[in-house]
Amino acid sequence: MCPVYPAGLAAYIREISVRQGMGRLEKIVVATFAIVFTGCIYVAWVISQPTESPRPFDPVKWEQSVLLDTSNDPGCFRGGMALDLIDRKTLSGKTGHEVAYLLGTPQNSSSGPWLYPVGQCGFFWGHYDLKVTFGADGRVKHADITDSI
Numbered sequence: 001m002c003p004v005y006p007a008g009l010a011a012y013i014r015e016i017s018v019r020q021g022m023g024r025l026e027k028i029v030v031a032t033f034a035i036v037f038t039g040c041i042y043v044a045w046v047i048s049q050p051t052e053s054p055r056p057f058d059p060v061k062w063e064q065s066v067l068l069d070t071s072n073d074p075g076c077f078r079g080g081m082a083l084d085l086i087d088r089k090t091l092s093g094k095t096g097h098e099v100a101y102l103l104g105t106p107q108n109s110s111s112g113p114w115l116y117p118v119g120q121c122g123f124f125w126g127h128y129d130l131k132v133t134f135g136a137d138g139r140v141k142h143a144d145i146t147d148s149i
Helices: 009-018 024-048 059-064 066-070 079-087 096-103
Strands: 114-120 127-134 140-147
Touching: 079 114, 079 127, 079 140, 096 114, 096 127
Parallel strands: none
Antiparallel strands: 114 127, 127 140
16 A cells, blocks of 8 residues: 655655755655655556446336345446436436436435445445535535445
């Protein structure tokens, strides 16, 4: 795993690199560190992304897959459809009633963003949700895939 460094590390590296008399070995060490650190950040980002590709939303398949979330190894049963809803901005501007009609009423519909389980869609089989956030006007402000809580 990549080590965690203080926020001022970039400034420290710049200070070292502009300092008079910095030897060739020091420059190689700093460059190597920067490359390794950047690579670690990239790998962490790739691993955190859902592995599913968008596929057309199908309300029948969405409803039929409700019980898959309770199984031990459900797979990414709604992930592709959730990505399609996000990519096409299908939910943007809809009211809570319209979202509930399309996707069903989530268990947490009483407060906060609505969460719809989409399955194990990540590199390490983490469970993910479609998170639907409403604005003050009661309409969908944002929809995204997020790690399950």
